[in-house]
Amino acid sequence: MALFCDVALPVPLDQTFTYAVNGVVPVVGARVLVPFSGQRLMGVVVRVHEDAPVEEFEIKPVQQVLDDAALLPEELMKLAGWIAQYYVAPLGEVLRGMLPLAAEVKRHFSYRIAEQGRKVLYEGAMKGSSRRSKLSVEEQDREYSVLNYLEGGEAAKMSALRSATGANKGLLEGMVRKKWLLREVIAEERDARRLEKVAVLVAEARLPKLNENQTAILAELAAVGGRMRVRDLRLSLTRAGVPESTLGTLVKRGLVVVEEVAEEFHLGGVGAHGKKHAHEHALNEAQMEALGTIAAAMERGGFRPHLLYGITGSGKTSVYFAAMQRALDAGKSALLLVPEIGLTPAMAGQMVAAFGGEVALLHSQLTPDERAEQWHRIRRGEARIVVGTRSAVFAPMVDLGLVIVDEEHDSSYKQEETPRYHGRDVAVMRAKFNEAVVVLGSATPSLESWSNAEKGRYARVEMRARVADRPMPLVELVDMREEFRETGQEQIFSRRLIEETQATLDRGEQVILLLNRRGYSSTVLCRSCGEKIECENCAVSMTYHKPVSGNDAIAQPGQRLECHYCGSRRSVPKACPKCESEHLYFLGAGSQQGEERLQELFPTARIGRMDRDTVRGRSDMERLLARLHGGEINLLVGTQMIAKGHDIHGVTLVGVIGADFALGLPDFRAAERVFQLLTQVSGRAGRGDLIGKVLVQTYHPEHYAIQFAAKHDYPGFVAKEMQYRRWMHYPPFAVLANVVIQSEKLEEATAWAGTLGRWFQKARLDKVRVLGPAAAPIVKLKRIYRFHFVLKAERRQTLGETLRAMLAYAETQEIARRNLVVDVDAVHLM
Secondary structure: OOOEEEEEOOOOOOOOEEEEOOOOOOOOOOEEEEEEOOEEEEEEEEEEEOOOOOOOOOOOEOOEEOOOOOOOOHHHHHHHHHHHHHOOOOHHHHHHHHOOOHHHEEEEEEEEEOHHHHHHHHHHHHHOOOOOOOOOHHHHHHHHHHHHHOOOOOOEEHHHHHHHHOOOHHHHHHHHHOOOEEEEEEEEEOOOOOEEEEEEEOOOOOOOOOOHHHHHHHHHHHHOOOEEEHHHHHHHHHHHOOOOHHHHHHHHOOOEEEEEEEOOOOOOOOOOOOOOOHHHOOOOHHHHHHHHHHHHHHHHOOOEEEEEEEOOOOOHHHHHHHHHHHHHHOOOEEEEEOOOHHHHHHHHHHHHHHHHHHEEEEOOOOOHHHHHHHHHHHHOOOOOEEEEOHHHHHOOOOOEEEEEEEOOOOHHHEOOOOOOOEHHHHHHHHHHHOOOEEEEEEOOOOHHHHHHHHOOOOEEEEEOOOHHHOOOOEEEEEEHHHHHHHHOOOOOOOHHHHHHHHHHHHOOOEEEEEEOOOOOEEEEEEOOOOOEOEOOOOOOEOEEEOOOOOOOOOOOOOOEEEOOOOOOEEOOOOOOOOOOOOOEEEEEEOHHHHHHHHHHHOOOOOEEEEOOOOOOOHHHHHHHHHHHHOOOOOEEEEOHHHHOOOOOOOEEEEEEEOHHHHHHOOOOOHHHHHHHHHHHHHOOOOOOOOOOEEEEEEOOOOOHHHHHHHOOOHHHHHHHHHHHHHHHOOOOOOEEEEEEEEEOOHHHHHHHHHHHHHHHHHHOOOOEEEEEEEEEEEEEEOOEEEEEEEEEEOOHHHHHHHHHHHHHHHHHOOOOHHHEEEEEOOOOOO
16 A cells, blocks of 8 residues: 655645655655755655545655654644644644754755747747847857757756856846746755864874974964864964964874864853852742742643732842752653844843753854754753743653743743744643643743733742842932923933942942833934935835944944834935935934933043944854953843843832833733833832832823832732723734735735625624724834735634635635735734
């Protein structure tokens, strides 16, 4: 009986594809290479069977089985199925996100002559070129060179065509569009191990007569024990003026051997700077009670979710570490999720101090080879402690016993590309499928998690006092409306904040200022006609970035306007593009302008800035945090990156500038986000022996989110916010999905939105409320026009059935799946 396998492929189609087994029989959870639509794609086997497809079409064979055993265990395959069902996402795209092993598959293009190309080549030989083309004569000649090269019918790689004919990728793609060539995507296995060369001194070798340069190399190797990385050795040689070729000469003479060894992985981390690590602290009574509850659940076994509500500075991290140690002692592994890469250096340093070589790190700023290496370490059971961001929830851990989600409220856990899963909710299900304990920790839990605890679905563990009974920081509100009335001008920093900052610096203490906007000015406006300079790809204002000077500047953006959505840049115009007026006005202060103003106000301060312009990689964050912890920086300004998780004992003053502008956004979660941000950044003050203070500049001092944040009253805020959510039928009192219709053509997006709108009307959905269609708040993004519906339902099953019915109808109307974004449990509606 013939064998077949169903393969999930990373394409935007809600189905799997059947292939014939050719030779080696793959197992469920293994990767295979298969032909698909003129390409060779990597997919994951989800079923092996003997059921021949009923439809009469050719069943293509599997071209290559990449894995002898299942790369994804049964529990992760089960989790993938749940994600695909819950988030209405293609299974193949879910599985692609679970396997960070792109480095192990090399993709390249090859080209083959098509029938139309043969016809063009024949006509050109018989009649000559008509030269009626937009291409230059030289480019047309290259096209004919390509056709001549491929005339034999064999496919050729792009690199071979380039070297033989001089054709570039653009010219080859143009020939594909004209149907002269057929393009094939080839996927092949590659060795993703990170290897480095090490020069080894041959101890037994007899030394012949050596010149001065050769003697210098041997002396360098002997001084470090006979082994040295080749790249370090070359650096030393360059400084000493020794030619690199000298090393090759010593290798040929048998005096030095060059070996390839596995390259060391740098976990990173920020030093303790005189403080104890989290695992070194003796736990207080509240921490012991929290740990006792979690440990008891681990001993009983089975799936047990917990919400750890601990105010800022209450020592949640110490409880995490103690619980992870309990998991290791029981022979289990533990997973810790953090919301942003910016938190991993500090966490990684403490992890290594506590657990040594048991630690693995997973996040998006690792190279593909590093991710593959860490993933395999985890799968082999070499690393039983894993710390990472959202995607680390898929780490192939052995005997998983504990899952911790730090800052569980953070919106960074929501994936903004397909599959649009929420890392926190997937972590809960991961723990359920593993019969493990899950702990969701936060000083400002999401309303959904708080509601689950209120209903008894989660066990709530509370820590309502700071470590060592340190007092919460005093919060003072500065009414910026009153500030403007008294001074007659808009200022970034109020007089009160300037006064307190100077006093704090004079005492030798540190200050953090939150200014939650990147760049110098958020808007460039024409004073004559009122026109804003918008991104040509997105319906948003471009942000002005001023040139950065100084050798210590990490980013060198230059004088430019930049879109923070698509990344496009342009120079600052000399005149208004609409009316040609030269009166351009810069509005809205960003962190870059804040830094400049601080340098004027406090010339002797040691100022640092933390935003996406100054922190572009994990090493940038490590350097900046090390300077802050070490006291080299005593005044830090930045975006919300500074608000989360950082424990700097010297910070006694926190200033908040412009955080309340988010209250005006068209988002039902706006008040919750502002409250969380204010609470989190306030928690950075007074974590040492000195009392902290927080100054919040606001234009809405009477708003309940700001009032409750000033009083550190999370339960009070929840009670108030829950009233509004209940009245308006928003989560957690309803389930929600945002459906976005998108196209590069405005008329197409509009027509599709109308088509689906009419279907929703005719369907008469009694238990689902549909809002829309309407233009998305950002109607154009990356040259794509967007319209959306917001669907609300009381039951998740009803919502899921409605979404699948809508997708089925859209397919009948030839609306491609890639033009529909289904975002279940949407965090952002912009």
